[in-house]
């Protein structure tokens with residue numbers, strides 16, 4: 001479904017954010033993507049949903065070499081990819097319902113089908129009472145759930161979710177993971193970037209870890225704890241360097 005071979009990516013003239021990234025995602029796979037803040041998770045997802053071109057290396061998507069896909073065919077390919085953006089990107093002048101309905105309507109779905117599916121899905125993510133709300137009047141977690149509903153409503157071939165549970169409580173996070181798993185059972189390949197260790201522990205899907213600009217899969221490294229410690233030490237030094245908290249004035 002997706003293959004990266006020695007992919008490198010930098011923003012402008014900055015340092016390489018990703019270097020020599022090599023991995024393969026098979027159709028029907030379900031992966032978590034983890035790594036420290038700033039490691040490049042969003043960047044990797046952007047390459048997968050074709051928002052950026054790599055600065056070097058080879059990307060195959062839906063078994064085609066990205067470099068050889070004509071520009072005018074890119075929108076068709078993007079339509080097969082559902083994206084939950086880290087910053088949601090809802091249309092503020094459209095209601096929650098209309099945001100979620102948009103991909104179906106763009107595909108020419110009948111209005112009775114739109115009403116049924118969008119209503120059902122928004123109910124499922126716990127937003128039955130907010131169907132007509134405009135995004136600016138919703139909380140962060142509510143907006144996040146609208147963004148998720150919009151990404152999954154048209155059953156994409158590939159779902160890329162960037163920290164999709166970052167703004168919700170644990171109960172809702174688990175419910176959202178069930179939604180992603182259901183979508184995966186129906187054939188969607190799923191990649192979820194997350195910092196939520198308890199979700200990764202609870203839902204036993206293979207983990208891709210980003211560090212030093214490279215991706216390691218679970219076979220390379222099974223222990224999340226060791227990875228986390230290494231990330232923290234690389235960013236902030238060892239625990240002994242922790243700043244001393246000043247005593248509270250009594």
Ligand SMILES: Nc1ncnc2c1ncn2[C@@H]1O[C@H](COP(=O)(O)OP(=O)(O)OP(=O)(O)O)[C@@H](O)[C@H]1O
Nearest residue numbers: 011014017035036037038039040041042043044086
């Ligand atoms: N548009 C941009 N222009 C320049 N540098 C960027 C841009 N976007 C990201 N970067 C840099 O690329 C690196 C990786 O960023 P990225 O957003 O991919 O990390 P991340 O793993 O998603 O982090 P987080 O967990 O905080 O979301 C960071 O050093 C960041 O500063």
Ligand SMILES: [Mg+2]
Nearest residue numbers: 041042086162
């Ligand atoms: Mg990110």
